[in-house]
Amino acid sequence: MITSGEGKYKVWLEKKKVGDDILYILGGGERTHIGGIVFSEPNKEPRVIRLEGHYDDIVLKSIAEAACKKYKKRVVAVGGVHVDNATKDEIEILVRNCNGLIKDI
Numbered sequence: 001m002i003t004s005g006e007g008k009y010k011v012w013l014e015k016k017k018v019g020d021d022i023l024y025i026l027g028g029g030e031r032t033h034i035g036g037i038v039f040s041e042p043n044k045e046p047r048v049i050r051l052e053g054h055y056d057d058i059v060l061k062s063i064a065e066a067a068c069k070k071y072k073k074r075v076v077a078v079g080g081v082h083v084d085n086a087t088k089d090e091i092e093i094l095v096r097n098c099n100g101l102i103k104d105i
Contacts, residue, residue: 001014001015004097008030008083011029011097012028022075024064024076024105026059026060026077027081029081033082035051035054035079035082036051036060038061038065040067042069042072042073048061056080059098060077060079061077063077063098063105066102081094
């Protein structure tokens, strides 16, 4: 598991091998949840599912695409990060921390 950030802005990413494919689970903040799912295959546009009221798919897409490009395998990224009543600045911190995970995938 890799992590980025501190305190309520700490996010984590867990990698699991599923046969020849890869599953990433993203969580953190004050409450982990499932806010989106992204499926990425080499040389294809990713497929994105956004759960109503959530925007986690934005960072999940970056994670799935980066892993797919690096490993040349099918990748699913699922999960979500939540901080109660997050301000715009707090959301930016969380997004930055999520994007910081990508360098270590």
